[in-house]
Amino acid sequence: MGQVQSSTRNDSVSKSAAKTDNNNTVTKLYEHQLLKRCEHIHFDVEAWYKILQCQTFYTEFIPISPSIAQAFVNYYQTRYNSKKLLNLNDLELIQSIQYQLKQQIFNSKTNRFQINGSFIRLSSRSPKDGNPLNSQALIQLYHQELNRLQAKYLNECDSIEGKANMELIAYCYAQFHCLKVANEFEALNLILTSERIFIDLLRALDCQQVQNNKDINTNNIKLHDCGTNKKDG
Known part of the structure; x- marks a missing residue:
């Protein structure tokens, strides 16, 4: 026994x-x-924008809290990874960002951005792999640019390499222009469907949790030491 x-x-x-x-x-x-x-913090747009704002595009900033980051992560997990994590509170937080985007970025009365679209990013990460709200836009822009290139450079189509090169240029053009957004719905859709942003936020939240645990442990040690000292006294 x-x-x-x-x-x-x-x-x-x-x-x-x-x-x-x-x-x-x-x-x-x-x-x-x-x-x-x-x-890499010094390369984040919020780190250098004030220094170079006269030399770059006008930019507005909207802060993302850990709770909003978690809402973005839960949305992605629910939509793409078959994990039912999205809840009503997450939806309300996402809607709050949608409202901020509308008021701060896409408000027709105060809009200081170009009429032909704006680019959105999270700090140093752009949602290049996000899905455009208009799923047909990429295809339409691709064929439009490819036709233009073929008409301008007739001889390039004679070789396999030349044709492939024009197709690649047309695709890059289409992808680039699909990153331009004209309203809060297009902007939010790029963010919520980007795996790059999802992974970044997931890592950031994990690191935040580790830091929180370290802070809790430190506070517990201080409380323990304080209690021990009182007993000794």
């Missing part, structure tokens, strides 16, 4: 040690990611 209890206790200790090691590994991983991210 004693041997069984000892074995059970040892198994419990082993599992606890394994869990601790795993948590430490995850923490170190996210700390490494945070350090790498810190190296």
